[in-house]
Amino acid sequence: MGACKAPISNLQLPSSSPINKTPENITRRFFLFSLPLCASSSIVTTTPLLVLANNIPTVQANSCVARAESYDPVNRAEKEASATLSRRISEAIDLLEKGREFQAQGDFIDALLYFTQVVENYKDFAFSEYARVGRALALYEIGDKEEAIAEMEDVSISLKGYPEVHAALAAALYVDKHAPLLAENQFTIATLLDPHYTDLSYVKETKHWPPSLISSLQRFITLS
Incomplete structure (x- = not known):
């Protein structure tokens, strides 16, 4: 028969047993549970924290992108002002083009009506000066030559270098003001x-001058 085994109650656990509650083991456990949460968690398991740490930049990036996409540097008042300005510009250009269409058709009364609307209602736009040129030509044709010449003289300053107004003013000054040098x-x-x-057909067919101003230009060119 084999050797008789000693009763379990009489067995002595070795001092190195992990369940032997020596002061050293108690101290190690106390140290473990006294660590900060982030440190002790990394000791227990690091995988969940790594996953969370890796996701933080992505979440922040997505948040930044969302904010950038929703950001609008133009406020509501500025948008409304821009829309109003765009609408006024479109209206003024339409009136100017209609005036030129009637001028090309030889209808200087209706042309005067549209040019005048641009001059009176949209004078804050620089291109309204071109409507003043058309208005002066129409005024000359319907017989209001004094106002037409005054308009031409004024526009020749504001649009200095615009050849049409200088040529029209030359014809009017020569015939109506008897001022050949000017x-x-x-x-x-x-x-x-x-x-x-210098070409009468150009001012007639291309620039659509009124007959009376073409006649005055012809007299100036021929010095008659």
Whole structure:
């Protein structure tokens, strides 16, 4: 028979047994549970924290993208002001084009009506000066030559270098104001910028001048 085994109650556990509650083991456990949560958690398991740490930049990036997409540097008042300005510009251009269409058709009364609307209601736009040129030509044709010449003289300053107004003013000054020297100066400016104004067919067919102003230009060119 084999050796008789000693009763379990009489067995002595070795001092190195992990369940032997020596002061050293108690101290190690106390140290373990006294660590900060983040440190002790990393000792127990690191996988969940690593996953969370890896997800933080992605969440932050998505949040930044969402904020950037929703950000609008233009406020509501600025948008409304821009829309109003765009609408006014469109209205003014339409009126100017209609005035030119009637001018091309030889209807200077209706042309005067549209040019005047641009001048009176949209004078804050720079291109309203071109409507003043059309208005001056129409005024000249319907017989209001004094106002037409005053308009031409004013526009020749605000649109200095615009050949059409200089040529028109030259013709009017020569015939209606009997001022050949002033007319010559204006016509010199016009033809230096655009020699076409020496051609009567150009002002008639391309620029659609009224018959009365074409006649005045012809008299100036021929000095008659």
